Amino acid sequence: MNYAIIAAGEGSRLAQEGVAKPKPLVELQGEPMIGRLINVMIRCNAESISIIVNEHMSEVRQYLESLELPIPLNLVVKTTPSSMHSFWHLSQVIPEGKFCLTTVDTIFREQDFKAYIDAFEADKTHDGMWAVTPFVDDEKPLWVDVDDEMSITAFRDKRWDGAKYVSGGIYAMTDKAFDVLDQCIEQGISRMRNFQRALVDAGHRLQAYSIDKIVDVDHADDIATAEAFLAS
Secondary structure, rough: EEEEEEEEEOOHHHHHHOOOOOHHHOOOOOHHHHHHHHHHHHHOOOOEEEEEEEOOOOHHHHHHHOOOOOOOOEEEEEOOHHHHHHHHHHHHHOOOEEEEEEEEEOOOOOHHHHHHHHHHHOOOOOOOOEEOOOOOOOOOEEEEEOOOOOOOEEEEOOOOOOOEEEEEEEEEEOOOOOHHHHHHHOOOOOOEEEEEEHHHHOOOOOOEEEEEOOOEOOOOOOOOOOHHHHHH
């Protein structure tokens, strides 16, 4: 399995709230967030990891360049206008086949992530498997509409009666998605949620995989929340 991490945001909210370190280097249980993600991915049979950081994150770039990993690390240094654009730049270096993409501030239990990856690797019928969660932690969550078989039918900005899941910020898919991503870029579309809608519109078969809790680190208070979550 190949993996990719979007770590190109500026972490401005954390900085405004007094957190001095760049978001990817904020420590959880004594380990930088991005380092924890890399290590989890390696333990989940990573063949390669591709990461994008913005041009102003020299400290993060230096940290990544200092790592000695048993697998290839494809590092992209680029400032982008949205996470979808960051993903597009990563798509130029992600190897062919199945891969899993996540944002650097998506915090999950390792055992939950491994079970999810195992499910996607075993799946032979879907074009992608999205981690979803009933735990709503995001300020502007993306709601995921599913049918009785957990096939994704729509992505919505607003909750509706009967809604159960929001996107967990973890996306496993095949390189078939790159054609849709290229079209989104050509059409001037931005934001990951609009790319996800474009996948559904293009007929990609997306399966939802429920994880009971996924936490985002967007604010200073979220760091303690994430620490407690991982320790529980």
